[in-house]
Amino acid sequence: LAKTTQPISMDSYEGQEVNITCSHNNIATNDYITWYQQFPSQGPRFIIQGYKTKVTNEVASLFIPADRKSSTLSLPRVSLSDTAVYYCLVGDYRGNNDMRFGAGTRLTVKP
Amino acid sequence: EAGVTQFPSHSVIEKGQTVTLRCDPISGHDNLYWYRRVMGKEIKFLLHFVKESKQDESGMPNNRFLAERTGGTYSTLKVQPAELEDSGVYFCASSQLRNQALYGYTFGSGTRLTVV
Numbered sequence: 001l002a003k004t005t006q007p008i009s010m011d012s013y014e015g016q017e018v019n020i021t022c023s024h025n026n027i028a029t030n031d032y033i034t035w036y037q038q039f040p041s042q043g044p045r046f047i048i049q050g051y052k053t054k055v056t057n058e059v060a061s062l063f064i065p066a067d068r069k070s071s072t073l074s075l076p077r078v079s080l081s082d083t084a085v086y087y088c089l090v091g092d093y094r095g096n097n098d099m100r101f102g103a104g105t106r107l108t109v110k111p
Numbered sequence: 112e113a114g115v116t117q118f119p120s121h122s123v124i125e126k127g128q129t130v131t132l133r134c135d136p137i138s139g140h141d142n143l144y145w146y147r148r149v150m151g152k153e154i155k156f157l158l159h160f161v162k163e164s165k166q167d168e169s170g171m172p173n174n175r176f177l178a179e180r181t182g183g184t185y186s187t188l189k190v191q192p193a194e195l196e197d198s199g200v201y202f203c204a205s206s207q208l209r210n211q212a213l214y215g216y217t218f219g220s221g222t223r224l225t226v227v
Contacts, residue, residue, distance in 0.1 A: 043202045043218025101154035
């Protein structure tokens with residue numbers, strides 16, 4: 001299973017764009033990159049998933065370079081309610097390579 | 112649609128007792144997962160069901176843990192006998208493979224287990 005490395009914590013201010021980068025140097029050919037968000041006392045919540053290049057949805061964008069050894073979650077114009085832990089997961093959900101969580105990045109958005 | 116439901120939300124039991132956690136996945140989701148986070152640690156994978164079959168149980172810590180998913184609907188996770196180190200939050204998640212790229216896994220709010 002590919003190991004992921006993320007910053008332990010990040011601070012930002014309301015209205016700013018936040019970019020969280022995840023390293024996954026030994027990502028396999030069949031692996032996808034998935035990001036989850038977790039608030040205290042809740043289960044993780046799916047944000048976005050991608051394989052290569054760029055993926056965008058109503059919540060975030062995911063940038064994946066050609067070598068796929070890293071990925072960047074971009075949150076546009078964050079608000080206080082975006083304060084949470086963000087997890088980067090790498091795995092092939094279509095097979096037996098189930099998603100494993102790392103330590104995550106604790107994002108704190110300040111007013 | 113209803114989300115993933117876990118019961119109970121909290122449980123406090125004494126060491127040596129038995130506890131059974133229940134997870135009701137989203138209707139129609141074939142995949143069901145159990146994860147747990149013990150204090151100060153990362154969320155760890157426990158096992159994965161596809162319908163009623165155990166696809167991967169490599170994360171189960173020991174034989175005191177037993178997971179079942181009879182009929183491929185809800186799942187139970189039994190801990191017998193419970194030990195102090197079993198304390199933590201147990202999460203259940205479900206997914207449907209065909210739309211997982213769009214929706215990923217849907218997690219429940221978890222069961223907080225405290226063994227005293």
